Amino acid sequence: MDDKPNPEALSDSSERLFSFGIIADVQYADLEDGFNFQGTRRRYYRHSLLHLQGAIEDWNNESSTPCCVLQLGDIIDGYNAQFNASEKSLELVMDTFKRLKVPVHHTWGNHEFYNFSREYLTHSKLNTKFLEDQIVHHPETMPSEDYYAYHFVPFPKFRFILLDGYDLSVLGVDQSSPKYEQCMKILREHNPNTELNSPQGELFL
Incomplete structure (x- = not known):
């Protein structure tokens, strides 16, 4: 006798606890299309903003609104630094995120550091540590001020942990x-x- 649970039966009878959105590698730049480092994949730098706008519209129109969105890094492309357009491009993308009706948790990827110093990012809109759960840290485990990592609970018994991959x-x-x-x-x-x-x-x- 097969006692394995039926995934379809579980999904039919289960109640969704919560939902959240994920987006990564927006890599916006006001440039014509290009390619990745290896030259094997096409990059749609300028068009990426339209994809972000579409994702935000979908999240805002969900029948069950997501509790938050996780932005997993590389929000603008490293090419912006070569054209002194880093701040302008970041501002444009962040203005687009303002249309979202729920909080956004930002992580930092390599392209953030191609464009900005850690000090700049720490004091920028890409620092969303203010959304973390407020807990008392033991003095020996107190993170340094420029270490960008935190955790939060979007729903009881679920904890999200954002780590500093470039510490x-x-x-x-x-x-x-x-x-x-x-x-x-x-x-x-x-x-x-x-x-x-x-x-x-x-x-x-």
Whole structure:
């Protein structure tokens, strides 16, 4: 006798507890279409804003409104830095997010650090730590001010944890700082590529 549960039966009888939206790699830039680092995938830099607008419209029109949206990084493309358009592009994308009726939790990807320093991001609209659950930290586990990570509970018994994936990184860090030297040492020890930011071997710091 097969005692395995029937997923369809479960979905028919189960009540949805809550929902949330996810979007990643918007990578907006006011540029014509291009390609990724390897030249294998097309990038629709300018058109990406339309996709974001469409996603926001869908979330706003859901019969059961999502509790929040998770923006998983690379909100604008690194090319913006080459054209001194980082702040302008970020402002345009953030203005688009204002149309959303629910909170947005932002994480930082490599393209955020191609455009901005960690200090800039810490004081920018991409810092959504104010949405975290307020808890008392033990003095020994108190995170540093520039460590971007937090957690929150969107629904009882569900906890979301946003981690700082670039805490140890040469991106967005003052090159004269001890942390930069530490990260560069790790890169040189473990990354055989001449171009340290090459995806060959997939070690990113």
